[in-house]
Amino acid sequence: MIGRRVLLAGGAAVLAAPARAETPHRIVAVGGAVTECVFALGVGDRVVAVDSTSRFPAAVRGLPQIGYMRALAPEGLISLNADMMLLSADAGPAQALAVLRAAGAPIRSIPEVPTGDGIAAKIRAVADALEVDGRPVADTVLADWQSLDAPIAALRPVRTIFVLSASRGAPLVSGAGTLAAAMLAAGGAQNVVSGYNGYRPLSAEAAAQIAPEAVVIMDHVLQEIGGIDALLAVPALAVTPVVRTRRVLAIDGSYVLSFGPRAAHARRDLAMLLHPGAPLPALPARAWT
Amino acid sequence: MSLALATASPRARGRVAMLPLGAALLAAAMLAGVLLGPAPVTMGGLTATVLDVLGIAPLPAEYVRDAAVLGVIRAPRVLMAALVGAGLGAAGAAMQGLFRNPLADPGLIGVSGGAALAAVTAIVLGSSIFGAAAGVMGLWLLPVAAFVGGLLATLMMARLGTVQGVAGVATLLLAGVAVNALAGALTGVMIFMADDRQVRDITFWTLGSLAGSRWAHLPVVAVLVGLPTLALCALARPFNALLLGEAEAFHLGVRVESVKRLALTLAAVAVAAGVAFTGLIGFVGLVVPHLVRLGFGADHRLVLPGAALLGGTLLVLADLLARSLAAPAELPVGVVTALLGAPFFLWLLRRRGMGA
Numbered sequence: 070m071i072g073r074r075v076l077l078a079g080g081a082a083v084l085a086a087p088a089r090a091e092t093p094h095r096i097v098a099v100g101g102a103v104t105e106c107v108f109a110l111g112v113g114d115r116v117v118a119v120d121s122t123s124r125f126p127a128a129v130r131g132l133p134q135i136g137y138m139r140a141l142a143p144e145g146l147i148s149l150n151a152d153m154m155l156l157s158a159d160a161g162p163a164q165a166l167a168v169l170r171a172a173g174a175p176i177r178s179i180p181e182v183p184t185g186d187g188i189a190a191k192i193r194a195v196a197d198a199l200e201v202d203g204r205p206v207a208d209t210v211l212a213d214w215q216s217l218d219a220p221i222a223a224l225r226p227v228r229t230i231f232v233l234s235a236s237r238g239a240p241l242v243s244g245a246g247t248l249a250a251a252m253l254a255a256g257g258a259q260n261v262v263s264g265y266n267g268y269r270p271l272s273a274e275a276a277a278q279i280a281p282e283a284v285v286i287m288d289h290v291l292q293e294i295g296g297i298d299a300l301l302a303v304p305a306l307a308v309t310p311v312v313r314t315r316r317v318l319a320i321d322g323s324y325v326l327s328f329g330p331r332a333a334h335a336r337r338d339l340a341m342l343l344h345p346g347a348p349l350p351a352l353p354a355r356a357w358t
Numbered sequence: 359m360s361l362a363l364a365t366a367s368p369r370a371r372g373r374v375a376m377l378p379l380g381a382a383l384l385a386a387a388m389l390a391g392v393l394l395g396p397a398p399v400t401m402g403g404l405t406a407t408v409l410d411v412l413g414i415a416p417l418p419a420e421y422v423r424d425a426a427v428l429g430v431i432r433a434p435r436v437l438m439a440a441l442v443g444a445g446l447g448a449a450g451a452a453m454q455g456l457f458r459n460p461l462a463d464p465g466l467i468g469v470s471g472g473a474a475l476a477a478v479t480a481i482v483l484g485s486s487i488f489g490a491a492a493g494v495m496g497l498w499l500l501p502v503a504a505f506v507g508g509l510l511a512t513l514m515m516a517r518l519g520t521v522q523g524v525a526g527v528a529t530l531l532l533a534g535v536a537v538n539a540l541a542g543a544l545t546g547v548m549i550f551m552a553d554d555r556q557v558r559d560i561t562f563w564t565l566g567s568l569a570g571s572r573w574a575h576l577p578v579v580a581v582l583v584g585l586p587t588l589a590l591c592a593l594a595r596p597f598n599a600l601l602l603g604e605a606e607a608f609h610l611g612v613r614v615e616s617v618k619r620l621a622l623t624l625a626a627v628a629v630a631a632g633v634a635f636t637g638l639i640g641f642v643g644l645v646v647p648h649l650v651r652l653g654f655g656a657d658h659r660l661v662l663p664g665a666a667l668l669g670g671t672l673l674v675l676a677d678l679l680a681r682s683l684a685a686p687a688e689l690p691v692g693v694v695t696a697l698l699g700a701p702f703f704l705w706l707l708r709r710r711g712m713g714a
Binding site for chain 1: 572
């Protein structure tokens with residue numbers, strides 16, 4: 070019995086259950102976009118832990134890490150004494166979510182749809198869960214996003230591929246149905262790889278046939294490969310027109326592909342990379358960008 | 359490649375105490391598993407939960423969270439870890455005895471490879487193949503698929519390995535290699551077809567986790583893992599005879615072919631059912647039987663139940679560390695079993711090598 074008491078003593082001080090406030094004040098945010106939404110709504114100071122995909126704003130870097138959002142830890146989450154767990158719809162696994170639900174954890178699933186309307190819905194869902202007014206932020210982001218619709222639609226789509234990685238063998242290239250494909254389309258590019266869903270290795274023959282004019286790649290991936298020349302030496306890319314155009318566009322993946330409140334600005338930045346000098350309306354700086 | 363029949367006498371004195379010791383270790387590990395973890399539980403919370411479970415006093419509101427941590431999260435998890443670890447340990451000991459090969463583990467009979475192929479298929483094609491059924495089966499789709507896949511792979515391996523009614527050890531081994539290669543290739547096809555998220559899910563599944571353990575799973579696991587584990591322990595005498603060789607065992611009155619079929623079936627059911635709920639957990643099935651043998655000799659009356667008890671103990675402790683070390687995140691339990699067990703195993707091996 071003494072042993073047991075010793076084992077348990079460490080926890081005694083921490084236990085006091087969180088007092089039930091009117092609005093959640095200890096928030097766990099899971100998913101990069103979900104976390105950005107909480108901060109954009111001005112209640113980021115209530116976030117007590119985030120997942121490994123949450124990297125913005127800088128304030129999240131000092132917070133406790135709950136790990137990767139597809140490998141949630143039920144007991145770890147409960148131990149945070151949160152009164153609201155905002156989980157991206159992509160969070161999992163389903164079995165761990167079932168355990169959390171059975172344990173009565175205050176979880177709320179936030180939809181992830183990579184469109185302008187989807188982003189606004191995401192912001193409103195987060196705001197609802199936190200009992201704050203989400204309309205100002207949601208409406209502003211949606212208006213920013215929509216102000217780009219017509220000007221980008223008027224541009225000639227650039228034949229583009231998105232390269233996820235190219236360190237071993239054939240480069241992993243985005244097909245349809247990825248966040249990258251959604252952002253390419255929104256930014257005035259034509260993703261010339263549409264025969265499959267998700268990321269697949271692209272063969273040199275296929276690459277030669279689809280003849281992309283530009284490559285979009287995450288900046289840290291490009292750096293790891295060793296720069297533009299090293300990337301264009303990869304056989305599957307060496308046979309494409311990109312070798313002549315040298316249009317390798319490096320993006321910050323956690324910004325451009327997050328589909329959170331910064332998405333309208335990210336969309337404009339990507340469009341300007343793809344179409345230098347295009348007459349796109351400037352977007353005012355927002356509190357969350 | 360044959361198992362060293364450890365000299366009996368020097369270790370005999372330790373043997374009698376081995377099984378009670380193993381049981382005590384397992385009980386202590388399970389108690390620690392329920393009492394410890396990243397979500398702190400007070401003495402008051404523990405008492406209130408126990409009183410509530412026994413129906414003596416209703417749960418006071420301030421202990422609802424403690425009761426949830428103990429009753430909803432930890433208790434089913436610890437029981438699941440004990441059962442699955444015991445199944446892996448006993449199945450590993452049985453396979454090493456059956457194949458008379460120290461490198462044998464449950465993976466050899468195709469059960470893990472088959473379960474992995476089916477689980478990965480369920481992850482990648484779940485909704486498109488099973489359509490409406492996936493919706494109805496929900497959380498059960500993956501475990502059921504993995505269980506059936508594991509059994510089918512072992513069945514295939516046993517059929518391929520049986521020539522004219524005789525399942526020769528070498529033929530069985532090669533059939534297992536072939537079935538594993540086939541399952542591995544088809545798993546590769548599924549990974550090729552998977553999207554980015556599914557690839558991550560697959561990776562985590564192959565590293566194992568007890569995070570999804572719920573009470574609803576436990577009756578299934580108790581029957582499909584617990585009973586085969588007990589039954590394997592009951593095969594100790596024929597396994598001891600098999601150590602002498604199949605012909606010798608036959609002359610001792612052991613029905614060699616039936617014992618082999620029975621052991622394969624029991625091991626496959628126990629491992630497939632465990633893996634179905636936890637994902638692949640390495641190390642336990644391969645090394646835990648060796649730990650028991652190194653400590654207590656090769657007598658299967660000790661090795662089989664000893665491997666079950668020690669396997670359960672190791673997995674319960676590994677899971678406790680998995681959910682505590684990186685809290686509030688969680689490590690994959692398969693990583694922890696190997697990190698815990700491998701250095702200990704090496705130490706034992708070195709010590710034994712120097713002593714002998």
